[in-house]
Amino acid sequence: MAGEERSEALSREARKWAMICHIIALVGILGNGIGFLVGPLVVWLLKREDDPFINEQGKEAVNFQITMFIALIVSALLAMIVIGIFLLIAVGILMTVFPIIAAIKANDGNHYAYPLSYRFIK
Numbered sequence: 001m002a003g004e005e006r007s008e009a010l011s012r013e014a015r016k017w018a019m020i021c022h023i024i025a026l027v028g029i030l031g032n033g034i035g036f037l038v039g040p041l042v043v044w045l046l047k048r049e050d051d052p053f054i055n056e057q058g059k060e061a062v063n064f065q066i067t068m069f070i071a072l073i074v075s076a077l078l079a080m081i082v083i084g085i086f087l088l089i090a091v092g093i094l095m096t097v098f099p100i101i102a103a104i105k106a107n108d109g110n111h112y113a114y115p116l117s118y119r120f121i122k
Contacts, residue, residue: 009109017043022057022099023103026099036068053109062121064099067116072088098115
């Protein structure tokens with residue numbers, strides 16, 4: 001019930017931009033390779049002043065992408081001893097699935113905190 005009430009209180013525009021903060025990471029993965037981090041960062045920086053919900057969800061998206069970037073680097077280094085190959089696959093799955101879940105939650109007006117994400121930006 002609380003999620004439904006929160007959804008009604010948020011503007012459609014705030015929910016849309018919060019969703020874009022999450023989903024643009026997927027576009028970045030398909031694009032130039034580093035866009036998964038740059039995309040959410042740019043959207044958050046441009047829209048964070050518009051609504052507290054956009055600010056919160058933008059920080060979540062950027063923090064998750066920074067965490068995943070670090071995980072990619074560590075996994076790539078560990079690929080030399082085989083375990084990194086499996087970690088690269090796992091990180092790729094996480095980078096695809098969690099932003100989709102977050103985008104759906106944000107579009108519904110629910111606060112979403114990524115699991116396995118370190119909060120670099122508070």
